[in-house]
Amino acid sequence: MSKELLHGLMHDALRASDADQTEIVTMTSNSALTWYAENIIHQNVAEHTAQVQVRAIVGKKVGSASTTDCSPEGLALVVRQASQAARLMTDDPDFPGLPSPQPIAAGSVGGWVAATAASRPGERVLAVKKVIERAEHESLRAAGTYQVQSSELAVVSSMGVAAYYQYTVAGLKAVVMGDDSSGYGRMSSADVADIDPEAVGEKAVLTAVETQHPIEVEPGAFEVVLSPFAVEELMGMLAYLALSARSVEQHTCFLEGHEGEQLASPIVSLYDDGLDPEGMPIPFDFEGMPKRRVDFLTEGKGGNVVYDSYYAAKMGHATTGHSLQQPNDIGPYPLNIFMGAGDSSEADMVSHVERGIYVTRFWYGNPVEPRRAVVTGTTRDGTYLIENGRKTHGVRNLRFTQGLVDMLAHTVEISRNRAVLASSFGIGAMVLPSIRAEEFQFTGVTR
Amino acid sequence: MDKFTERVIAGAKRLGASYCDCRLIEMEREDVSVVGGAPRAVVHAHQRGFGVRVIANGAWGFSSSSIVTDAEADHIAEEAVGIAHASALAKKKDVVLAPVSSGEDMIPHQADVDPFTIPDSDKIGLLAEATRAMMLPGVVLARGQMQFLKERKIFASSEGSYIVQDRVESGAGISAMAASEKGGVQIRSYPMSFSGDNAQSGWEFVDAMKLLEYAEPTAREALALLSAKPCPSGFKDLVVGGQQLALQVHESCGHPSELDRVMGMEASFAGTSFLTTDKKGSFRYGSDIVNLTADATIPHALGGLAYDDEGVRGRKVYLVRGGIFEHYLNSRASAPVVGEEPMGAMRADGFARSPIVRMVSINLEPGDLTFEQLIGGVEDGLYVDGIKSWSIDDRRLNFQFGSEIAWEIRGGKLQDMVKNPTYTGVTYEFWRSCDGIGGLELYHVWGVDNCGKGEPMQVAHVSHGTSPARFRHVQVGVLHE
Numbered sequence: 001m002s003k004e005l006l007h008g009l010m011h012d013a014l015r016a017s018d019a020d021q022t023e024i025v026t027m028t029s030n031s032a033l034t035w036y037a038e039n040i041i042h043q044n045v046a047e048h049t050a051q052v053q054v055r056a057i058v059g060k061k062v063g064s065a066s067t068t069d070c071s072p073e074g075l076a077l078v079v080r081q082a083s084q085a086a087r088l089m090t091d092d093p094d095f096p097g098l099p100s101p102q103p104i105a106a107g108s109v110g111g112w113v114a115a116t117a118a119s120r121p122g123e124r125v126l127a128v129k130k131v132i133e134r135a136e137h138e139s140l141r142a143a144g145t146y147q148v149q150s151s152e153l154a155v156v157s158s159m160g161v162a163a164y165y166q167y168t169v170a171g172l173k174a175v176v177m178g179d180d181s182s183g184y185g186r187m188s189s190a191d192v193a194d195i196d197p198e199a200v201g202e203k204a205v206l207t208a209v210e211t212q213h214p215i216e217v218e219p220g221a222f223e224v225v226l227s228p229f230a231v232e233e234l235m236g237m238l239a240y241l242a243l244s245a246r247s248v249e250q251h252t253c254f255l256e257g258h259e260g261e262q263l264a265s266p267i268v269s270l271y272d273d274g275l276d277p278e279g280m281p282i283p284f285d286f287e288g289m290p291k292r293r294v295d296f297l298t299e300g301k302g303g304n305v306v307y308d309s310y311y312a313a314k315m316g317h318a319t320t321g322h323s324l325q326q327p328n329d330i331g332p333y334p335l336n337i338f339m340g341a342g343d344s345s346e347a348d349m350v351s352h353v354e355r356g357i358y359v360t361r362f363w364y365g366n367p368v369e370p371r372r373a374v375v376t377g378t379t380r381d382g383t384y385l386i387e388n389g390r391k392t393h394g395v396r397n398l399r400f401t402q403g404l405v406d407m408l409a410h411t412v413e414i415s416r417n418r419a420v421l422a423s424s425f426g427i428g429a430m431v432l433p434s435i436r437a438e439e440f441q442f443t444g445v446t447r
Numbered sequence: 448m449d450k451f452t453e454r455v456i457a458g459a460k461r462l463g464a465s466y467c468d469c470r471l472i473e474m475e476r477e478d479v480s481v482v483g484g485a486p487r488a489v490v491h492a493h494q495r496g497f498g499v500r501v502i503a504n505g506a507w508g509f510s511s512s513s514i515v516t517d518a519e520a521d522h523i524a525e526e527a528v529g530i531a532h533a534s535a536l537a538k539k540k541d542v543v544l545a546p547v548s549s550g551e552d553m554i555p556h557q558a559d560v561d562p563f564t565i566p567d568s569d570k571i572g573l574l575a576e577a578t579r580a581m582m583l584p585g586v587v588l589a590r591g592q593m594q595f596l597k598e599r600k601i602f603a604s605s606e607g608s609y610i611v612q613d614r615v616e617s618g619a620g621i622s623a624m625a626a627s628e629k630g631g632v633q634i635r636s637y638p639m640s641f642s643g644d645n646a647q648s649g650w651e652f653v654d655a656m657k658l659l660e661y662a663e664p665t666a667r668e669a670l671a672l673l674s675a676k677p678c679p680s681g682f683k684d685l686v687v688g689g690q691q692l693a694l695q696v697h698e699s700c701g702h703p704s705e706l707d708r709v710m711g712m713e714a715s716f717a718g719t720s721f722l723t724t725d726k727k728g729s730f731r732y733g734s735d736i737v738n739l740t741a742d743a744t745i746p747h748a749l750g751g752l753a754y755d756d757e758g759v760r761g762r763k764v765y766l767v768r769g770g771i772f773e774h775y776l777n778s779r780a781s782a783p784v785v786g787e788e789p790m791g792a793m794r795a796d797g798f799a800r801s802p803i804v805r806m807v808s809i810n811l812e813p814g815d816l817t818f819e820q821l822i823g824g825v826e827d828g829l830y831v832d833g834i835k836s837w838s839i840d841d842r843r844l845n846f847q848f849g850s851e852i853a854w855e856i857r858g859g860k861l862q863d864m865v866k867n868p869t870y871t872g873v874t875y876e877f878w879r880s881c882d883g884i885g886g887l888e889l890y891h892v893w894g895v896d897n898c899g900k901g902e903p904m905q906v907a908h909v910s911h912g913t914s915p916a917r918f919r920h921v922q923v924g925v926l927h928e
Contacts (some may be wrong), residue, residue: 031903032530033902033903034534035712035715035902036537037710037711037712037713037714037715038710038711038712039539040537040538040539041506041507041534041537041538042507042707042712043507043509043801043803044506044507044508044509044530044531044533044534045508045509045510045511045530045800045801046509046510046511046526046527046530047498047510047511047512047799047800047903048510048511048512048513048514048523049496049511049512049513049799050513062488063489064488064489064490064491065490065491065492065493066490066491066492066493067492067493067494068493068494068495068496068513069493069495069513070513070514077493078493081491082491085489085490085491085567088486088489088567088568088571089486089489089571090485090486090571092485092487120533121529121530121533121534122533122536124533125533125534125536125537126536128537129536129537132537141711141714143711143712143714143715144715145715145716145902147902147903173715174715175714175715177711177714177719182714250588250624250632251587251626251630251632252632327480327487327488327490329480363718363840363841364837364838364839364840364841365838366836366837366838366849367836368836368849368867368869368925369867370632371630371631371632376836376838376847376925377838378838378839378840378841378845380718380840380841381841397840397841397845399838399840399845399847399871401847401925424904426903443847443871443925444845444847444871444925445845446840446842446844446845446873447721447844447845447873
């Protein structure tokens with residue numbers, strides 16, 4: 001749509017609300033995805049959708065409703081439904097009311113690229129063909145996706161919030177497989193011109209070739225070098241388990257009661273910054289509140305967690321601008337996690353390992369003990385044995401069961417290069433380096 | 448055929464599509480959640496839109512929109528055909544669909560009492576009472592939730608199918624989280640963890656759960672777990688409860704049987720499958736007593752359907768019979784590749800997404816043992832149940848699952864409660880070790896509404912019929928320190 005059209009429709013609906021306070025959040029998305037496998041394109045899809053979420057407040061009662069119908073009639077109906085839902089609720093004494101508007105740094109955050117929004121399916125197909133042809137040259141099989149997305153996020157409320165942001169995402173991913181090995185490559189950016197299919201394909205092909213004929217390694221504690229893709233899976237789990245005010249409420253947050261204490265290695269800094277242009281910025285959250293940087297770990301010392309307006313009021317803090325669409329069962333959530341860069345390189349890290357494991361990716365992480373952020377999962381798409389400072393063999397995938405805070409405490413080296421990894425939520429991205437960590441626990445091996 | 452879908456299909460054919468189907472879907476959903484006796488949220492959601500799938504120049508194209516107008520019908524049909532032509536730039540061979548019968552049909556929903564006719568205040572009231580009953584000293588969080596869905600889906604195709612299917616789903620569940628002063632946290636759920644149990648039924652399904660009756664015992668188990676024994680480490684015989692076994696069936700049989708995954712189509716996301724096509728008809732997946740079915744015809748099962756999103760009639764097939772892997776979950780395009788007939792497993796998440804191969808109801812056929820006989824056959828082991836944590840590798844072989852609760856088994860009797868139980872293994876070794884399955888009286892079809900697959904991510908509603916079953920020499924209590 002456009003800012004004027006969308007805000008106009010939303011404000012009209014707002015005026016018709018009979019609730020004490022009303023908030024409307026609209027997310028429109030034009031997205032297209034080319035999905036390939038076994039060296040052919042097997043799905044090529046587009047979707048044009050809108051999602052409207054309304055919160056209506058009557059006294060301390062909160063009701064919600066949603067629709068995909070962005071017409072004036074559709075918006076009027078969903079506002080009425082939210083108001084009716086509110087009247088069914090009992091008072092929520094912790095509900096502080098909808099937040100008042102705060103200045104948003106939208107002008108300084110540029111995440112929308114016209115060329116991405118205008119890209120055509122034929123362009124995606126030609127890019128994918130480059131990956132496929134590189135894989136075929138080595139008699140390997142390529143699979144992956146090339147997605148482009150152009151989205152609008154708009155928030156208005158009867159408190160005067162009127163926020164709008166338009167952004168684009170382009171992402172190419174490749175898994176290249178041989179008979180007994182596979183490799184992975186991925187690149188994401190707001191600008192489709194940044195996507196380099198040759199580089200993505202080359203990385204995946206090289207890994208698949210190097211890890212052919214994997215050997216089996218007995219599980220146990222190993223020194224590891226983790227690529228940014230592997231770190232992403234683990235930081236995603238940490239975000240879910242332990243970096244929000246809700247995790248404090250549920251006692252699964254390792255930071256709870258340990259602010260300022262040395263919890264991780266002094267070389268580890270972990271934070272969320274929705275305004276840093278190195279990532280994929282979002283200037284405000286789903287309540288229209290401006291994003292503020294939150295430092296979880298600063299040189300290994302315990303810091304803060306992210307808040308939305310509800311948890312901020314309940315726990316005596318200011319919102320940090322990390323609300324997801326309300327209501328939700330996740331609570332506030334960091335969508336722009338960064339790990340501070342180090343001064344090393346992946347090659348340096350590998351050279352410093354006498355005997356260890358290099359992990360390209362982890363897969364299917366799930367909590368085992370949330371309180372200590374212990375998670376399990378497996379390696380995939382390129383796991384190497386490191387011997388005497390060199391990657392010497394591919395190894396069969398391993399299962400890990402590891403405390404994430406323990407891993408950050410045993411981190412001894414971090415790369416200066418960081419990868420931008422767009423979120424699977426369709427908004428935000430992590431910016432992560434490679435890391436070297438000691439005493440990483442592998443607890444099983446796959447067949 | 449209605450004028451809208453007729454317009455879409457005519458438009459796509461005019462632009463050169465050799466095949467077109469259109470799904471026009473209107474869906475209402477209601478989610479109710481209550482925490483500690485107070486309503487947390489009542490959310491009504493409405494979705495309406497259409498998805499258009501075409502074959503043009505021998506390749507697939509798909510587009511969808513939430514705007515249902517004639518002008519948008521023309522635009523989306525044109526875009527879908529344009530995308531198909533772009534896909535054809537990289538095709539190796541033309542898409543070929545297995546022939547299926549076409550025709551018109553109207554499928555009613557299976558609910559007795561439309562849950563949308565029950566006042567929200569009644570739903571909140573029931574959950575409030577149940578969660579209050581769970582708030583015993585030491586319980587820090589008592590949650591309850593219900594979810595209801597009502598959908599009308601019209602499937603029309605250029606082959607002459609016009610199928611209208613109505614669907615009503617209901618589900619509910621409660622959970623208690625207990626915390627100790629030492630920092631221990633334990634959760635117990637009823638009747639199932641996460642969103643509870645779900646079915647293609649009406650309010651009568653929630654009513655029959657007897658949430659109030661089970662609320663306090665559920666909370667007491669959560670409290671008891673705080674001081675329970677830790678899970679032992681080593682190899683033990685394992686009796687897996689029906690709920691936990693539903694997860695086992697889902698992850699280690701349902702997903703690896705998806706033919707698109709086997710053919711590499713999911714390789715870049717969820718991975719591939721160890722059930723490669725050379726194993727069809729000969730691979731020993733489990734012991735002789737293991738029979739696993741894909742059955743879309745079970746009344747009220749959440750994964751049941753009359754027709755899938757390709758217009759294929761749902762039916763029952765044996766994925767594993769007598770322990771031997773026999774059949775895949777398939778689609779019209781993939782079934783002929785392995786010599787199968789389409790069996791009705793192509794499903795899409797709403798109107799916006801293109802259908803992919805999904806589970807329907809995947810079930811472990813019941814055996815003939817009582818619960819006492821299952822336990823009685825174990826000298827030294829564990830009985831585990833209650834889904835808590837799951838992880839499986841990208842070929843669906845190496846798994847590690849955690850359960851909410853366990854009990855030691857010694858000398859054929861249940862003994863002390865055990866907390867944080869975990870077990871791990873390799874799929875076919877685990878199923879080959881199965882030597883006892885509970886009978887029909889222990890059988891239940893569990894409705895699971897959170898099965899994720901595909902890119903962009905699609906969530907499917909599936910189900911799993913299981914009885915408790917016994918497995919020998921399984922690694923339990925996975926160490927991580």
